[in-house]
Amino acid sequence: MPPPRIVADIGNSRLKWARLDDRGVLGPTVALPLDDPTTWGVVLDGWLRDAAGAASWAVSSVNPPLADRLEAFLTGRGPAEFRWFRTAAEVPLAKDVEGAETGGSDRALAVLGALRLLGAGRPILVVSCGTAITIERVTADGVWQGGVIAMGLGLCARALHHFTAQLPMVAPGPDAPAWGRSTVPSLEAGVFWGTAGAVRELLARQRPDLGDPMVVWTGGDAFRLAPAVEGPAARVVPDLVLQGLAHAAFPSQP
Numbered sequence: 001m002p003p004p005r006i007v008a009d010i011g012n013s014r015l016k017w018a019r020l021d022d023r024g025v026l027g028p029t030v031a032l033p034l035d036d037p038t039t040w041g042v043v044l045d046g047w048l049r050d051a052a053g054a055a056s057w058a059v060s061s062v063n064p065p066l067a068d069r070l071e072a073f074l075t076g077r078g079p080a081e082f083r084w085f086r087t088a089a090e091v092p093l094a095k096d097v098e099g100a101e102t103g104g105s106d107r108a109l110a111v112l113g114a115l116r117l118l119g120a121g122r123p124i125l126v127v128s129c130g131t132a133i134t135i136e137r138v139t140a141d142g143v144w145q146g147g148v149i150a151m152g153l154g155l156c157a158r159a160l161h162h163f164t165a166q167l168p169m170v171a172p173g174p175d176a177p178a179w180g181r182s183t184v185p186s187l188e189a190g191v192f193w194g195t196a197g198a199v200r201e202l203l204a205r206q207r208p209d210l211g212d213p214m215v216v217w218t219g220g221d222a223f224r225l226a227p228a229v230e231g232p233a234a235r236v237v238p239d240l241v242l243q244g245l246a247h248a249a250f251p252s253q254p
Contacts, residue, residue, distance in 0.1 A: 003053035007245045009106065010061040010070060012131040013154065014220065015040075018242050019047055026246055029239045031220075034066055037073050044077065054079035058249030060105045060241060061086055083249045085109065092248055096139075097146040106241050111136050111144045113244030114216050117237060123213035125206055126240065127199065129221035131155050135202055137210065148202050153221050157191050173224045196228040203229070216240070 005020040015032040030043055048055060057080055061067035067086070074080050085091055088103035093112050097103065107128070114126045120142035128134045129152060136147040151159070154171070161169040172188035180186035207213065217226040218240035226234035237243075 004047055004051045004055045005246075005250055006047070006055055006057050007242045007249065008057060008059045008070070009109075009241045009245065010059065010063045010066050011106065012063055014130075015066070015070070016239075016242060017043065018239065018246075020246055020250060024246070024250060026239065026243055029242060034063075037069075040070075040073060041077070044074075054081055056081045056083075056250075058083045058245050059085065060109055060245050062104045062106055085245065085248065091244070092251075094141075094143045096143050107134055107136055107147070108144060109244035109248065110134075110218055110240045111138055111244070112248060113218075113237070113240035113242075114138065115142050116243060116247050117240070118214055118216065123210040125203060125210070125213045125215045127203070127215065127217045127219075127222070127226070128240070129153070129217065129219035129225050133195070133199060133219075133221075133225075135199070135206065137206055138213075139210075147206075150198060150202065151195070153191060153195050153225070156195055157187075160187065160191070174228045192224075192228070196225055199225060200229050 007018050009016040015034055016029050017032065018029045019027045021027055032039055059082060085105040087101050087105055088108035089100040091105055091108035091112060093108050110126050110128050114124050118124060121140060123140050124138040126136040131152050131154065133150045133152045134147055137145040139145060157170050160167050167187060168184060170184060170187045170191060172192035176188040176192035177185045179189050217234060217236045218238060222236045222238060226236050
């Protein structure tokens, strides 16, 4: 087998890997714990068992300490080539933003993945639902204009739990009630529908000057939030960042 090409997205809550096949098509995504190198090794050994030559890695990181640990882990297991995307400025994408050199590479890569998937010709809004929720604006001619950063579902729930004396941790989904007669359902209603309502409002505020944008959702909570905001026709693509990363690092893929 040829040397493997692997893309990795290092976030604040999850580490995601995917391998490109011989045609450059992204394979299934593997979500890994942030602090379990033993599990990393099991996955990597399976991928490298029949490979010839050093693996080529493309890595996006918004978590510098974990990026350092992953690099040390990978180099300790043998030869490997790396291309890092640590900021939005490093992503090959038309931009009309300020401070790209300090912006998250994941935001720009999600835009690149969306453009790769949907093409230019119509404005796009990319909603990424992770630790934070971001909404990225893309013009009809494919220029990223920046967007919105808001609190994600899990972060909202953890903040209410950790910064109060008595509120428990909750993990609500679309079955959350509209209101509650006790603490837990009241929290579930506020966390889920408050977040869904915020995203709905933020999307509505982007539309007047964009016209009729396409909306694409990605991230771990997208399958919970997208239908609650847009209904069953919402378009969810869970691996947009990895798709953008594969194109940025290995542009010969189809």
